[in-house]
Amino acid sequence: MNRAGWLTKLLGDRGERAAVRYLKRQGYRILARQSRSRIGELDIIAMDGPTIVFIEVKTRSSHAAGHPAEAVTSTKQRQITRAALQWLRARRLLERPARFDVVAITWKPGSAPEIAHIRNAFPATGFGQMFS
Structure with missing residues (x-):
């Protein structure tokens, strides 16, 4: 990985840790982080x-x-919808309500992160979609 790629990954990992702290403060219970499958990665899964x-x-x-x-x-x-469907199916949780959020973080050098939490950011999309 080149230097730019390494720095991007470092910022992304730092952002995910900040998102977990933020979500816990909001009362979310974290179930998994960086859940990988052949379909893709789910950054954070929470209740x-x-x-x-x-x-x-x-x-x-x-x-x-x-x-x-x-x-x-x-x-x-x-991609996220397909990975989430696979995650739910593997755990026999298809009957549970589910949604998709986005946590967008702007972290300027030398300052605190600006966190924007977008609840219900998008509906389940694509083939084999799920409903909540």
Whole structure:
């Protein structure tokens, strides 16, 4: 991995840790982090009351390329939906309510992170979609 890729990964990991701290303060119970499968990775899986929440975390050091939440494209949404469906199916939790949130973090060098939590950021999309 080149230096730019390494720095991007470092910022992303730091952002995920900040998102977990934020979500715990909001009362979420974290079930899993960086859950990987052949379909893709789910950044954070948490419980918000009775609802299973699949949370995509996007961290940027500026808005030069747009707001971090804008990086959760329709293609990414379909991938997250498929990975979430597989996760629920493997645990026999398909009957549980579920939703998709995005935690967008802007972390400018030398300052505290700015966290934007977008609840119900997108509906389940694509083939084999799920409903809550």
